[in-house]
Amino acid sequence: MKSALVVISWWSNCLGLQCLHDLARRAKDRQIYVLQVGKSAAQKARFRRHLPAGVRELDYPAGRPAEHGKVVEAVVRQYLPAQAGLWFFDHDLFFREPLAPWLAALDRRFEASNCCLGHMATGNNLSITCPAFWFSPARLPVEAPGLAATPYEPMAASRRPDLHRFGADLRLPEKDTLVLAREFLAARGMSYQLPPESLPRHEHLGGLYLLAIESLPAALDDWVVACVTRFAAFYAACPPAWLEIEDPALLQRLAELRQVVAHEPA
Numbered sequence: 001m002k003s004a005l006v007v008i009s010w011w012s013n014c015l016g017l018q019c020l021h022d023l024a025r026r027a028k029d030r031q032i033y034v035l036q037v038g039k040s041a042a043q044k045a046r047f048r049r050h051l052p053a054g055v056r057e058l059d060y061p062a063g064r065p066a067e068h069g070k071v072v073e074a075v076v077r078q079y080l081p082a083q084a085g086l087w088f089f090d091h092d093l094f095f096r097e098p099l100a101p102w103l104a105a106l107d108r109r110f111e112a113s114n115c116c117l118g119h120m121a122t123g124n125n126l127s128i129t130c131p132a133f134w135f136s137p138a139r140l141p142v143e144a145p146g147l148a149a150t151p152y153e154p155m156a157a158s159r160r161p162d163l164h165r166f167g168a169d170l171r172l173p174e175k176d177t178l179v180l181a182r183e184f185l186a187a188r189g190m191s192y193q194l195p196p197e198s199l200p201r202h203e204h205l206g207g208l209y210l211l212a213i214e215s216l217p218a219a220l221d222d223w224v225v226a227c228v229t230r231f232a233a234f235y236a237a238c239p240p241a242w243l244e245i246e247d248p249a250l251l252q253r254l255a256e257l258r259q260v261v262a263h264e265p266a
Helices: 013-026 041-048 068-079 100-111 179-186 208-212 222-236 248-262
Strands: 004-010 032-037 086-089 093-095 117-120 132-135 191-194 202-204
Touching (some): 004 013, 004 068, 013 032, 013 041, 032 068, 068 086, 117 179, 179 191, 208 222, 208 248, 222 248
Parallel strands (some): 004 032, 004 086, 117 191
Antiparallel strands (some): 086 132, 093 202, 117 132
């Protein structure tokens, strides 16, 4: 088994490019796939011009649902259903050491089992896809439930966050992406929980959706402030050629949030 790597590049060209170039450098022996969602056709075309050599794009039509679970389901059940193993990495996950030994060790473990889903231990975090998870499309039972969050609610802001925003009342679903499938697979001994510390050294920004929320709470908590600070530092260090192809709406909203955070009391 030699699991391929999948990145879903949502909205931000800069984040997706940083993630993909990082993976191409640290996992040179792996096929890497990318899907673009949450972008205009023009933004997608600009992104393609900067892809690392060897990365394959799976063309995801603009009219299809752009929620994370729906895109994952399309990869697993339509685009790459015969793959023995796939690693899905968040588009804002950047590794700080080579991945080859870690990937090879887990391939051996998964190949020797009947595992279909490998995910990080969640703790108090309800998401099991953050910041990475492993899936075997070839082992997925045909009767398995869907992979999207339930109840599923399509949102215009997922497809085009530059044109639409999430409501201020954005909240977690009853069961997040892959949770229903995890329950089904775990009951059959086909799910494996990885300790978070097993992931190679990395940085995970997290929270891009904040830039697409209609309005933030009047009093910002520490996580929001830290998130805005991380994104500001990331974009300050981006190559100029990448900044030129970033969505102007995204950069404008980040600038607005930086202004809000700057006026927050310490």
